[in-house]
Amino acid sequence: MNRFKHIIFGVLIVSIWLPFAQMIFQVLDLGGLKGAFVPHTKPKLTDSTWLSGDFQKAYETYLNDTIGFHQYFVRLRNQIDYGLFNKCHSYDIEVGKNGYLIATSHLDFHLGKNYMRTSRIDSLVSMLKDVNDAFSKLNKTLLVVFAPSRGAFYKELAPSWYDITAQHESDYQRYIRLLSGSKVNHIDFNRSFLLEKNKSKYPLFTKCGIHWSLYGAAMAADSMVKFIEKVRNEDLPDISVARIKESFTARGSDADLNSTLNLLWPVRNNKMAYPKFAFNKKDKKRLKLLTIGDSFYYTLLESKIPDEVFAEQSFWYYNTSITSNGPSASKKTSEINFMEEVNRHDVVVLIGTEITIGSLGWSFIDHAWTKYCSFNARLEYYINLIKNDPAWFEQVKQKADQYNKGLDIQLEQDANWWVQQEKLNKKN
Secondary structure: OHHHHHHHHHHHHHHHHHHHHHHHHOOOOOOOOOOOOOOOOOOOOOHHHHHHOHHHHHHHHHHHHHOOOHHHHHHHHHHHHHHHHOOOOOOOEEEOHHHOEEEHHHHHHHOOOOOOOHHHHHHHHHHHHHHHHHHHHOOOEEEEEEOOOHHHHOHHHOOOOOOOOOOOOOHHHHHHHHHOOOOOEEEEHHHHHHHHOOOOOOOOEOOOOOOEOHHHHHHHHHHHHHHHHHHHOOOOOEEEEEEEEEEOOOOHHHHHHHHHHOOOOOOOOOOEEEEEEEEEOOOOOOOEEEEEEOOHHHHHHOOOHHHHHOOEEEEEEOOOEEEEOOOOOOOEHHHOOHHHHHHHOOEEEEEEOOOOHHHOOOOHHHHHHHHHOOHHHHHHHHHHHHHOOHHHHHHHHHHHHHOOOOHHHHHHHHHHHHHHHHHHHHHO
């Protein structure tokens, strides 16, 4: 009996001190928790924080986050709640019908429960039309891409308690309505993915991924290239599927929601597909592509299509950091010359999904409008146009001599006449 008591006592002692040993010596690598979890830092002890009790409270929180095996016990609790009650300890993620993980914020934006000020979207679309006209004159193509929404794609799989009744015109619906019939090139993958949902052999959205599947993104990338090829009437490199690997093991972002759940065992995905492409670049036109967008484009980049098809591709993530195979690689957009960088590219793509397009372009549209479409920008454009045309420039020189005006004054007056003609043409 005493021996049994000694064993129980020994187990209790080990149970008490083992977490502290793990905390100090990190004997086992249990990995960190994912998602929005940020461990608290060790508080500093001062006379004031000790006397107020703030130090003790902060240290208790810090100890709770850093005690040995904390990650394991959090995952154990999450696994029990998920397995028994379909409960997720992750911001915005719920278990929907058939075990699909659903982001309720994506449903909210799809149903118009969250939406941008309509006046802001109206303003952005108006500027988009102007920028599109300015780019066209420079033989530059502007393309707006509406990435598909998980909220729209899996609306019917929402948890039973969630109201899927539309409440307001969504940002996406307003953009589509305002751009309809305009000269602004746009691709609506939100609509096309819904049309292909029950036809596609492989998932366009996975069970556990917040973004379009790698397969879906690859198909979208191929469609984008064909669209650009048609709009510009240029023969771009040919893309063909060399092979497709089927797998239940997720790659890249195909299970990115799994990591945020912090479970002991990940949610099992459906069978996914991973295509590998072959490219024919012989005697093909290689354009330079600039994309401004959200994380959906990172998934598209994983197909390697932009890198292989275009002579240069640059991605401005939320119009801040740059991923590129060109000279602007790893820079911030604040570190580059905006017009020089835009002018180097042939195609400019703006991409976003329902949850982000309220701020489409993330100030790029405003910046481009100021640089290419404002009165001063158009005036400078025509002045440069005149100067670069010897015959036209000579006519302006002769006019300046005839009317006894300075050349700069005559240049500005002639350029201003063309700016006013632009305005009249737009009104008509």
